[in-house]
Amino acid sequence: MLTRNHPFNFLSKAFFYPSEEIIRHGPRVINLLNKDLNCGIEEVPDIPAAEFQAEYVRLFINAVGSPIVPPYASVYRHGAGLLYQQGYDEAVAYYREAGIEPIRGPEPPDHLSHELAFLGYLLETQRMSLLDSFLRRHLLKWFPLFSERLQGANPCSFYYGLNKITGACLNTLIEEVTNEETGIS
Amino acid sequence: MKRREFLKLSTATCMAMAALGTGGKQGIGGGLFSPATADASATQLPGSLGAKETTSVCEMCFWRCPIVAKVKGGKLVKIEGNPKSPVNGTRVCARGNSGVQLLYDPDRVKYPLKRMGARGEGKWAKISWDEALDEIAFNIDKVRKKYGPSSLAYFDHGASAEFLREIFKALGTENYSNEPAFFQCVGPVAVSYLSTMGYIVSGTRQYVDMANAKAILLVGSHIGENVHVSHVREYVEGLANGAKLVVVDPRFSAPANKADIYLPIRPGTDTALLLTWINYVIEHNLYDKDFVEKNCEGFDQLRQSVKKYSLSWAAKICDLKIDDMERAILLLAQYRPNLTIHPGRHSAWYGNGDVGRHQALAILGALFGTVGARGGIIFQTPVVKGHAGCLKCEELPSEEPETSLRDNYPFVEPFPGSPTAAIIKATLTGEPYPVKLWGINGVNILQTIPNPYDTMKAIKKLDFIFCEEMLMGETALWSDIVLPGATYLERYDGVYVYDGITPYLTLRQPVVEPMFEAKPPFWTAKQLAKKLKLKGLSCEKEEDFINEELKEAGLSIASLNKKGGIVTYPGKPYRDKNSLKVPTESGKIQLSVSDFADEDLPPVPKFIPAPAPPEGFARLIYGRSPVHTFSRTMNNLWLHNEWPENHAWVNDEVADKIGLKDGDTVILENQNGYRSLGIKVKVTPGIRPDAIYIDHGFGSRSPFLKRAYKRGASDQFLITHYENDPFMGASSHRTDFVRIIKDGKTLNIPELVCVPPEIPRFQIEQS
Numbered sequence: 001m002l003t004r005n006h007p008f009n010f011l012s013k014a015f016f017y018p019s020e021e022i023i024r025h026g027p028r029v030i031n032l033l034n035k036d037l038n039c040g041i042e043e044v045p046d047i048p049a050a051e052f053q054a055e056y057v058r059l060f061i062n063a064v065g066s067p068i069v070p071p072y073a074s075v076y077r078h079g080a081g082l083l084y085q086q087g088y089d090e091a092v093a094y095y096r097e098a099g100i101e102p103i104r105g106p107e108p109p110d111h112l113s114h115e116l117a118f119l120g121y122l123l124e125t126q127r128m129s130l131l132d133s134f135l136r137r138h139l140l141k142w143f144p145l146f147s148e149r150l151q152g153a154n155p156c157s158f159y160y161g162l163n164k165i166t167g168a169c170l171n172t173l174i175e176e177v178t179n180e181e182t183g184i185s
Numbered sequence: 186m187k188r189r190e191f192l193k194l195s196t197a198t199c200m201a202m203a204a205l206g207t208g209g210k211q212g213i214g215g216g217l218f219s220p221a222t223a224d225a226s227a228t229q230l231p232g233s234l235g236a237k238e239t240t241s242v243c244e245m246c247f248w249r250c251p252i253v254a255k256v257k258g259g260k261l262v263k264i265e266g267n268p269k270s271p272v273n274g275t276r277v278c279a280r281g282n283s284g285v286q287l288l289y290d291p292d293r294v295k296y297p298l299k300r301m302g303a304r305g306e307g308k309w310a311k312i313s314w315d316e317a318l319d320e321i322a323f324n325i326d327k328v329r330k331k332y333g334p335s336s337l338a339y340f341d342h343g344a345s346a347e348f349l350r351e352i353f354k355a356l357g358t359e360n361y362s363n364e365p366a367f368f369q370c371v372g373p374v375a376v377s378y379l380s381t382m383g384y385i386v387s388g389t390r391q392y393v394d395m396a397n398a399k400a401i402l403l404v405g406s407h408i409g410e411n412v413h414v415s416h417v418r419e420y421v422e423g424l425a426n427g428a429k430l431v432v433v434d435p436r437f438s439a440p441a442n443k444a445d446i447y448l449p450i451r452p453g454t455d456t457a458l459l460l461t462w463i464n465y466v467i468e469h470n471l472y473d474k475d476f477v478e479k480n481c482e483g484f485d486q487l488r489q490s491v492k493k494y495s496l497s498w499a500a501k502i503c504d505l506k507i508d509d510m511e512r513a514i515l516l517l518a519q520y521r522p523n524l525t526i527h528p529g530r531h532s533a534w535y536g537n538g539d540v541g542r543h544q545a546l547a548i549l550g551a552l553f554g555t556v557g558a559r560g561g562i563i564f565q566t567p568v569v570k571g572h573a574g575c576l577k578c579e580e581l582p583s584e585e586p587e588t589s590l591r592d593n594y595p596f597v598e599p600f601p602g603s604p605t606a607a608i609i610k611a612t613l614t615g616e617p618y619p620v621k622l623w624g625i626n627g628v629n630i631l632q633t634i635p636n637p638y639d640t641m642k643a644i645k646k647l648d649f650i651f652c653e654e655m656l657m658g659e660t661a662l663w664s665d666i667v668l669p670g671a672t673y674l675e676r677y678d679g680v681y682v683y684d685g686i687t688p689y690l691t692l693r694q695p696v697v698e699p700m701f702e703a704k705p706p707f708w709t710a711k712q713l714a715k716k717l718k719l720k721g722l723s724c725e726k727e728e729d730f731i732n733e734e735l736k737e738a739g740l741s742i743a744s745l746n747k748k749g750g751i752v753t754y755p756g757k758p759y760r761d762k763n764s765l766k767v768p769t770e771s772g773k774i775q776l777s778v779s780d781f782a783d784e785d786l787p788p789v790p791k792f793i794p795a796p797a798p799p800e801g802f803a804r805l806i807y808g809r810s811p812v813h814t815f816s817r818t819m820n821n822l823w824l825h826n827e828w829p830e831n832h833a834w835v836n837d838e839v840a841d842k843i844g845l846k847d848g849d850t851v852i853l854e855n856q857n858g859y860r861s862l863g864i865k866v867k868v869t870p871g872i873r874p875d876a877i878y879i880d881h882g883f884g885s886r887s888p889f890l891k892r893a894y895k896r897g898a899s900d901q902f903l904i905t906h907y908e909n910d911p912f913m914g915a916s917s918h919r920t921d922f923v924r925i926i927k928d929g930k931t932l933n934i935p936e937l938v939c940v941p942p943e944i945p946r947f948q949i950e951q952s
Binding site: 005007008009010012013017021022025026028029032033035036050053054056057058061062070072074075080081082083084085088089092095096099100101102103104105106107108109113114117118120121 | 214215826
């Protein structure tokens with residue numbers, strides 16, 4: 001059943017600050033997804049919690065050389081890379097169109113984790129037309145820029161793998177949607 | 186889309202994801218969403234149309250202009266001046282506009298962070314607020330018990346720092362308010378006016394009436410380059426009304442460009458000029474005899490003391506023309522008493538002699554009878570505001586240290602805190618007592634306090650250091666725990682009153698919710714007080730103490746907001762010279778300060794020459810960029826785009842002799858061999874050949890700030906020799922010298938202006 005077996009809730013969780021669960025089980029899930037999706041990434045070993053968390057801070061929160069890879073749509077959809085600009089507006093508009101709104105939390109709702117979870121929701125609720133628009137007109141406008149920046153930041157094996165797998169999932173999803181629209185199956 | 190397996194995930198993968206709680210439904214979108222409720226109609230309108238407006242107070246600098254913030258869909262879209270404000274109206278400066286960029290800067294400190302690597306390395310783990318405050322409380326308690334209360338020091342600046350200050354005060358340290366703003370900036374001018382006039386004519390604000398002045402004297406003040414909106418407006422209004430302007434500055438600054446008479450003085454000789462002018466107005470009976478007789482004390486001592494300062498002597502010392510100096514003082518005298526002798530603000534220049542320089546300005550103002558006159562020095566108009574008892578913290582029983590860090594400075598007494606240089610020395614040496622823990626709030630100590638190399642060494646000796654910061658500047662980089670502070674747009678502060686020429690009362694209040702896990706400083710202080718088991722800070726939330734403060738003015742937050750966020754009052758800035766009574770003990774202006782004499786300090790200012798540059802060097806001088814505040818705004822997108830880096834102003838003849846061209850990138854090297862980052866040269870006749878100027882605050886060494894990092898040169902990292910003012914311990918900032926390195930080759934600065942024998946030369950070994 002398509003709606004239950006998607007990986008987007010996992011990917012969403014994995015792009016947040018690493019919880020104990022992600023530290024403990026995340027590498028294994030990445031390795032399994034790698035096998036399923038044939039991404040060709042090297043085996044991700046278990047990573048000590050302190051190292052895992054420090055790496056997350058370095059990559060996504062406040063890192064030397066700026067937050068190297070801010071995980072917010074706004075940063076990539078706005079010429080100068082500010083928070084709460086066009087990318088944020090777009091994300092919030094899509095959520096609104098789906099009849100939902102982000103629960104207020106510490107992270108801006110155009111965080112990649114929100115957007116991946118939103119994709120999962122669209123799949124679960126079969127809002128395929130909205131999903132298509134969200135992917136083409138928003139998420140895939142900035143995810144490749146984010147992904148490239150993440151790759152360039154020399155991430156540890158977990159975030160390297162997470163990046164590759166997220167890219168593969170998004171690419172496969174957009175292909176599926178395209179095929180559906182063009183009648184290819 | 187057909188209902189077929191998407192991505193063909195294996196059972197093992199699905200089970201592993203399920204074990205993580207991510208395989209099935211977890212509420213809407215993994216529990217991150219809820220059904221929509223918000224009315225989105227306002228966000229459909231373009232620009233700031235349909236925005237919710239909230240009045241507040243700017244904090245892009247310390248001037249506190251009243252503002253209106255426009256918010257749409259929870260997002261700040263625009264900041265304007267509060268139209269009801271009598272000082273700025275709808276206007277804000279470039280920085281005021283750019284508050285939006287501070288709020289939404291991705292380089293903000295977002296979560297409490299704990300250092301993982303070495304201090305300064307920049308390796309962090311995100312921790313919870315609870316863990317962060319536990320760690321801070323544990324270390325405070327441990328250090329206090331082991332080394333005594335004064336082993337704790339708190340460096341602070343601005344409104345956000347005030348609540349934590351209460352904590353340090355309650356812990357019993359004498360080092361609870363070591364404002365770099367005071368000990369590197371306004372201390373000497375504050376002491377001089379407090380001693381002469383009985384009140385602080387220049388501290389955070391300058392109480393002068395430039396809008397109604399017929400003439401204005403600026404000595405080293407760069408109004409228009411340091412932009413404080415109402416102050417600049419008053420200055421411009423005065424000039425627009427025809428006020429004459431005399432500017433004394435080694436650099437052809439923005440006000441020099443508007444001056445009727447510009448005096449390009451030799452750096453370090455301003456007091457010589459002022460004392461000569463004082464002597465001249467006395468000798469030529471240009472002063473207001475009636476005013477002096479009625480309102481001043483110590484005239485005879487003054488007259489005797491300044492007799493030796495002649496125009497011909499000053500011409501040699503100051504490298505100015507006799508005729509120009511004379512024209513200037515005659516011009517000023519012509520317009521007394523409606524004359525602004527501007528007191529200046531940043532006054533920690535040379536250490537010895539800084540209080541005297543501003544005392545001389547105060548004396549000149551008094552001789553011309555400008556005190557209480559239109560266009561002159563004005564009086565404050567107190568605005569009623571209550572004091573909330575629930576903000577206090579009960580002080581723990583503590584013994585004062587046997588030797589205080591304040592002991593050597595007799596006129597620091599009215600002010601809290603210890604000289605920052607004394608704290609750094611005590612941290613380095615353990616004498617007269619050890620300082621082992623620093624808390625920092627609202628100040629980038631490495632870009633503010635001279636000799637940051639010593640500051641870094643001192644930090645390495647600390648048992649613990651923490652800070653509250655909005656951006657990851659150098660202070661954060663060197664801290665053990667970094668707390669994410671809410672910006673001024675996300676928090677309440679206290680009630681603000683302005684007691685200048687157009688008094689008002691207003692309030693800083695949040696216009697949006699704090700982003701990420703940033704917290705308002707009141708919340709942080711309250712939680713820390715609880716963890717330290719201190720009694721006090723008992724208000725539940727900010728609104729409680731603010732309403733208590735407003736009550737005495739017959740207001741509440743709600744009623745103040747109904748009135749447009751600001752209430753104005755009639756001002757009483759002027760006094761009749763026949764009934765003038767200044768708030769000194771005798772009610773008279775002190776032309777000679779006997780309290781100074783009691784401490785073996787000169788009661789009447791004397792000229793103490795600042796040593797001239799050593800051979801091959803020029804004096805390093807600095808000032809402000811009009812679109813930046815301290816080192817705080819260099820990472821701000823809009824402001825960075827306006828003014829991304831500073832330039833080294835080099836005299837054109839000097840440049841010609843050493844082969845420098847406008848736009849060349851060079852390195853500045855100071856007399857101790859410390860080198861700047863690369864900086865572009867501005868070749869100009871608008872600076873004396875014996876000085877090199879750079880804007881303050883650039884050349885960030887924090888790689889966390891992606892726009893500011895390594896852009897331009899830091900003045901502070903070139904100030905490694907400083908002297909302390911003997912009155913209150915301010916650290917000097919104009920006692921360092923630089924030469925130029927281009928393409929790896931050292932270029933000595935040729936001496937194009939002779940140094941008279943009365944001025945000693947700086948000896949490099951002394952630093």
